[in-house]
Amino acid sequence: MEYQKVTDVSATCNGNIVSELTCRTGFAELSIETTKAAVQHFNETSRKEAEDESRLPILEAAYTTILRGLGENTDRQGLLRTPLRAAKAMQFFTKGYHETIYDILNDAIFDEDHEEMVIVKDIDMFSLCEHHLVPFFGKVHIGYLPNKKVVGLSKLARIVEIYSRRLQVQERLTKQIAMAISEALQPAGVAVVIEAAHMCMMMRGVQKMNSRTVTSSMLGSFREDPKTRKEFLTLTKSA
Amino acid sequence: MDRSKQKQLLNQNEKQTTSVVGDSSVNGHFDGMAKMKSRAGLPLAASGETSGQSSGAIESWREERTRSLEDNEMSLPSIASAYTTILRGLGEDPQRQGLLKTPWRAATAMQFFTKGYQEKIIDVLNDAIFDEDHDEMVIVKDIDMFSMCEHHLVPIFGRVHIGYLPNKRVLGLSKLARIVEIYSRRLQVQERLTKQIAVAITEALQPAGVGVVIEATHMCMVMRGVQKMNSKTVTSTMLGVFREDPKTRDEFLTLIRS
Numbered sequence: 252m253e254y255q256k257v258t259d260v261s262a263t264c265n266g267n268i269v270s271e272l273t274c275r276t277g278f279a280e281l282s283i284e285t286t287k288a289a290v291q292h293f294n295e296t297s298r299k300e301a302e303d304e305s306r307l308p309i310l311e312a313a314y315t316t317i318l319r320g321l322g323e324n325t326d327r328q329g330l331l332r333t334p335l336r337a338a339k340a341m342q343f344f345t346k347g348y349h350e351t352i353y354d355i356l357n358d359a360i361f362d363e364d365h366e367e368m369v370i371v372k373d374i375d376m377f378s379l380c381e382h383h384l385v386p387f388f389g390k391v392h393i394g395y396l397p398n399k400k401v402v403g404l405s406k407l408a409r410i411v412e413i414y415s416r417r418l419q420v421q422e423r424l425t426k427q428i429a430m431a432i433s434e435a436l437q438p439a440g441v442a443v444v445i446e447a448a449h450m451c452m453m454m455r456g457v458q459k460m461n462s463r464t465v466t467s468s469m470l471g472s473f474r475e476d477p478k479t480r481k482e483f484l485t486l487t488k489s490a
Numbered sequence: 491m492d493r494s495k496q497k498q499l500l501n502q503n504e505k506q507t508t509s510v511v512g513d514s515s516v517n518g519h520f521d522g523m524a525k526m527k528s529r530a531g532l533p534l535a536a537s538g539e540t541s542g543q544s545s546g547a548i549e550s551w552r553e554e555r556t557r558s559l560e561d562n563e564m565s566l567p568s569i570a571s572a573y574t575t576i577l578r579g580l581g582e583d584p585q586r587q588g589l590l591k592t593p594w595r596a597a598t599a600m601q602f603f604t605k606g607y608q609e610k611i612i613d614v615l616n617d618a619i620f621d622e623d624h625d626e627m628v629i630v631k632d633i634d635m636f637s638m639c640e641h642h643l644v645p646i647f648g649r650v651h652i653g654y655l656p657n658k659r660v661l662g663l664s665k666l667a668r669i670v671e672i673y674s675r676r677l678q679v680q681e682r683l684t685k686q687i688a689v690a691i692t693e694a695l696q697p698a699g700v701g702v703v704i705e706a707t708h709m710c711m712v713m714r715g716v717q718k719m720n721s722k723t724v725t726s727t728m729l730g731v732f733r734e735d736p737k738t739r740d741e742f743l744t745l746i747r748s
Contacts, residue, residue, distance in 0.1 A: 302581070310579045314643070316572040320565035320597075321604045322557035323677055329640045330677070337643040338579075343714045345580045377713045381588045384573070384596040386645065386709055418582055418589065450645055454636040455602045 300349050303342050310338035344379050344386075347416030352431050355413070359403030360436065368479070370394040371407045372487045380451050381418035389447025389463070391415075392487040395432055396439040396472055396479070407432070421447055421466050429468035440471030442483045557607040569597035603638050603645075606675035611690050614672060618662030619695060627738070629653040630666045631746045639710045640677035648706025648722070650674075651746040654691055655698040655731055655738070666691070680706055680725050688727040699731030701742045 314334035318325050325331075372392040380387050393407050414427045429443045444467040453460050473480050573593035577584045584593070631651040639646050650670050654661075673686045688702045703726040712719055732739050 306579045306581075310576055313572040313575040313579065317569050317597075317600065318677075320569040320572070321600060321677075322561060322565075322607050323604075329679060333641055333643065333677075336641055338576075340642045340644060340710065340714055341576065341580065345582075348581050375719055377709075382592055382595050383599045384592065385599060386713060388713070418577075418580075418592075420588060450636075450647075451599065454645060454647070455599055460634055 306342075307335070307338050310341065311335050314338055343416075344377075345417055347413045350413045352410065352413065352435060355409045356402065356406055356435050359406045361401050361403075362399060363397065363401045364399065365397050365401055366439070368394055368396055368483065368486075369401065369404075370483065370486055371404055373489070374408050374411050376411055376415045376445065376447065378415040378417070378419045378421075378424060378447075380449060381420055383451040383455075384418070385449075385451045385454065387421065387447050387449040387451070387464075389445060391428070392442075392444045393428065393432070394442045394473070394483045394487070395436065396441075398437060398439045400436050400438070402432070402436055421445060421449075421464055425466045425468045429470050433470050438471065440469070440473040440476075440479060442470070442473040442480065443468045444484075444487060559608070562601050562608075566594070566597055566601070569600065570594045573597055602675075603636075604676055606672045609672045611669065611672060611694065614668045615661070615665050615694055618665050620660050620662075621658060622656065622660045623658065624656050624660055625658075625698070627653055627655055627742060627745070628660065628663075629742065629745055630663055633667050633670050635670055635674045635704065635706065637674040637676070637678045637680075637683060637706075639708060640679055642710040642714075643677070644708075644710045644713065646678070646680065646706050646708050646710075648704060650687070651701075651703045651705075652687065652691070653701045653732070653742045653746070654695065655700075657696060657698045659695050659697070661691070661695055680704060680708075680723055684725045684727045688729050692729055697730065699733070699735075699738060700727075700729045701732040701739065702727045703743070703746060 311334040314337045315325055318330060318333065323330060325334075370392065371394075372390070374391040374393070375388070376391045377386060377388045379385070391411050393411070410428055410431050414424055414431070425443050425445050429441045432438070432441045432443075444465065446463050446465045448463055452458070452462055469480060473483060570593040573596045574584050577589060577592065582589060584590070629651065630653075631649075633650040633652070635646075635648050635650045637646040638644070652666050652670070669687055669690050673683055673690070684702050684704050688700045691697070691700050691702075703724065705722055705724045707722055711717075711721055728739055732742060
């Protein structure tokens with residue numbers, strides 16, 4: 252039933268994943284298919300690294316169509332290899348689909364008798380707006396109250412990387428990061444705040460250069476106890 | 491659309507030959523112009539674009555648009571379907587709610603980011619050139635600029651600072667920003683962008699000198715590749731007095747820094 256909750260949030264990939272999960276209410280119903288047997292977790296990715304190379308020609312052709320449709324001359328020197336470069340760049344910007352949480356977190360969880368807040372702030376984040384395919388970037392601040400288990404600090408930044416290198420919506424990104432930490436560590440509470448600038452608002456549309464979008468996700472004691480939340484927010488406020 | 495592009499090609503080639511002759515009378519002391527004249531004489535490979543080649547800069551005053559609003563509408567479906575292909579190729583599901591209309595939004599956005607191809611300098615300057623007896627430096631600085639890297643199709647953003655020494659003719663101030671818009675809303679390379687802005691102002695006003703400095707962040711360096719968050723690229727073009735007289739250049743650079 253936890254799984255059910257999270258599917259609503261993180262089923263960003265194929266519809267296949269969602270339907271597979273609704274079958275998992277009982278072992279009796281579980282059907283094991285060889286391709287899906289490798290699935291460890293609801294965060295199964297829809298893309299494996301080996302597939303990237305094979306997809307490049309399709310992406311290149313698509314980018315060539317786009318360049319021509321925009322009225323550019325694809326034979327001029329500066330644009331000759333642009334479809335290839337743009338395809339590779341786009342694959343890099345969506346490499347979060349390759350990776351799963353358990354790949355990176357498996358070994359870096361430690362038992363420590365620490366119950367005070369741990370904060371990692373000012374994690375630079377770059378993502379792609381799923382509505383316009385234009386970047387948005389900003390900073391992520393993560394805090395959690397460990398419950399006998401702490402995680403390697405860089406792993407928090409890696410969690411941010413996995414979820415941000417996808418086609419995203421800032422609200423969903425914030426929630427996914429919080430849920431991932433929550434599931435991996437079972438801490439007393441998790442807080443994630445993201446402050447980002449959206450190029451789809453800066454470069455086009457309303458064209459407001461200095462606007463920033465702030466989203467937050469508070470779970471556990473950060474949600475219930477206002478003082479804990481306040482401490483976190485004070486500590487992550489940059490002077 | 492093919493026919494209109496071919497017509498544009500013909501027009502452009504014709505205009506090139508006439509403009510080379512015409513431009514020989516423009517202010518002789520711009521080194522940049524002299525170099526570009528010889529390059530403009532070479533036949534351009536059959537290309538419909540006007541922004542790419544450096545010889546294109548000399549025709550900025552007379553350039554044909556490569557794109558019209560009708561072209562935009564007609565090419566939108568093919569660009570949108572290309573984006574759908576890209577979404578599938580990345581492993582995403584184009585049918586999920588958040589992505590349903592993304593191909594159209596992304597195609598429209600991309601057309602907006604390259605709308606500089608639709609506009610001409612002449613239209614934008616709009617007769618906003620005035621005769622003023624002013625020969626001190628005029629600077630418009632901190633003009634926000636957004637462009638697209640032509641190598642990775644990823645945004646570039648930064649600030650443009652423009653200064654010029656009028657020679658009896660001044661330009662409406664917002665027109666400087668509009669010139670920046672026309673040239674930046676294209677698939678660009680920062681060096682070429684700087685030069686195109688400087689040359690356009692030179693051709694429009696024939697001032698005693700023009701200086702353009704652009705300081706920009708390239709997302710292709712920040713988001714991928716080397717991933718250096720805080721790096722900035724600075725390019726500049728100095729024409730006329732700004733190139734010849736170090737004191738003028740100094741004054742310009744000090745004023746844009748303050």
